[in-house]
Amino acid sequence: QQQVRQSPQSLTVWEGETAILNCSYEDSTFDYFPWYRLFPGESPALLIAIRPVSNKKEDGRFTIFFNKREKKLSLHITDSQPGDSATYFCAASGNTGNYKYVFGAGTRLKVIA
Amino acid sequence: AQTIHQWPVAEIKAVGSPLSLGCTIKGKSSPNLYWYWQATGGTLQQLFYSITVGQVESVVQLNLSASRPKDDQFILSTEKLLLSHSGFYLCAWSHWGVSYEQYFGPGTRLTVL
Numbered sequence: 001q002q003q004v005r006q007s008p009q010s011l012t013v014w015e016g017e018t019a020i021l022n023c024s025y026e027d028s029t030f031d032y033f034p035w036y037r038l039f040p041g042e043s044p045a046l047l048i049a050i051r052p053v054s055n056k057k058e059d060g061r062f063t064i065f066f067n068k069r070e071k072k073l074s075l076h077i078t079d080s081q082p083g084d085s086a087t088y089f090c091a092a093s094g095n096t097g098n099y100k101y102v103f104g105a106g107t108r109l110k111v112i113a
Numbered sequence: 114a115q116t117i118h119q120w121p122v123a124e125i126k127a128v129g130s131p132l133s134l135g136c137t138i139k140g141k142s143s144p145n146l147y148w149y150w151q152a153t154g155g156t157l158q159q160l161f162y163s164i165t166v167g168q169v170e171s172v173v174q175l176n177l178s179a180s181r182p183k184d185d186q187f188i189l190s191t192e193k194l195l196l197s198h199s200g201f202y203l204c205a206w207s208h209w210g211v212s213y214e215q216y217f218g219p220g221t222r223l224t225v226l
Contacts, residue, residue, distance in 0.1 A: 032213045043203055043217040044157065089157065093213060099145060099164065100172055101215065103157040 004092050006104035014112050019077040021107045023090030026071065030092040030102075035064065035075050038087045038106070047088070048075070080111045115140040117218035119204050125224045129193050134221050136187040136204030144206040146187040147215060148179055151201040163187060164209070199225045 007022045023033070034049035050057040050064045050073065057064040061080075066073045077084055090104040117138045126132060138144055148160040161179040163169045169179045176195060180188045187204055204218040 034214070043220050046214055046216065049214070091157075099147075099162045099170070101147070101159050103159075105156045 004090055004102045004104040006090050006107050008107060009105070010108040010110070012110045012112060013080050015080060015082060017080050019080045019084070019109055019111070021075040021077075021088050021090070021109070022072070023074065023104055024070075024072045025092050025102075027092070027094070028071070029094050029098075032093040033064070033066070033073055034091050034093075035062075036089045036091060036103075038089065040086075044089060077109075080109075082111045082113050085109055085111050115144075115206070115216070117204060117206060117216065119202075119218040119221050121221060122219070123222040123224075125226065126194050128196055128225055132189075132191050132194050132198070132223070134189040134202055134223075136189075136218055138185050138206050141185075141206065141208075143184060143209045145209060146181060147205040147207070148187065148189050149203040149205060149217075150175065151203065153200060155200075157203065160189070161187075194225050196225050199223055 003026050005024050011019055013019045032051055035047045036044040037047045038044045048059045048062045048064055050066050052068045055066045061078045063076045064073055087106045087108045089106045091101055093101050120135045145164050147162045149157045150160050151157050159172045161169050161171055163181040166181055166184050169181055177191045202221045205215040207215045
């Protein structure tokens with residue numbers, strides 16, 4: 001079964017620190033890796049995404065680092081804010097025409113002021 | 114702008130009773146549509162996807178079925194609920210032809226007693 005694994009399960013950082021959330025996958029046919037953020041009581045919202053043609057994708061304080069050879073990626077949140085406290089899901093999707101989407105178990109981030 | 118609605122917002126149902134959940138997207142023609150299930154505190158599990166009216170593909174078997182009677186409507190149903198069906202059901206859409214960016218609806222909270 002296609003799997004996407006995330007670590008750690010939960011993470012606590014101080015305000016201003018960089019939070020690092022990890023993700024790994026098994027299926028080399030995956031070619032799109034989005035990160036979704038989920039606040040309690042809300043539905044997941046697309047945060048940032050990357051494709052294997054790039055090894056880095058940056059959007060403000062959020063950066064994805066991608067290692068295709070090791071099938072690993074990580075989400076770095078710099079200058080973490082209490083408002084970043086949420087659950088972050090890594091997901092993977094296959095080639096064009098493949099509509100299956102696999103989510104990791106999520107990392108629950110808590111940012112302490 | 115596209116809007117996605119799900120109904121009902123929440124349901125409390127008895128084991129063995131039937132279920133029908135709905136999803137409608139407005140402002141987008143021929144979207145791909147998806148159903149996801151999230152157990153309490155768990156990850157998002159893709160259940161079904163549909164790329165056109167009348168065509169639905171199953172991703173996992175959870176004794177549920179889905180239908181797409183209209184271009185903008187996706188229905189999730191079962192004739193007999195199980196306790197394990199409890200959780201959060203999310204509908205999502207993406208642009209026709211690609212599954213990459215998916216946008217989620219507000220979800221339906223289902224409690225089976």
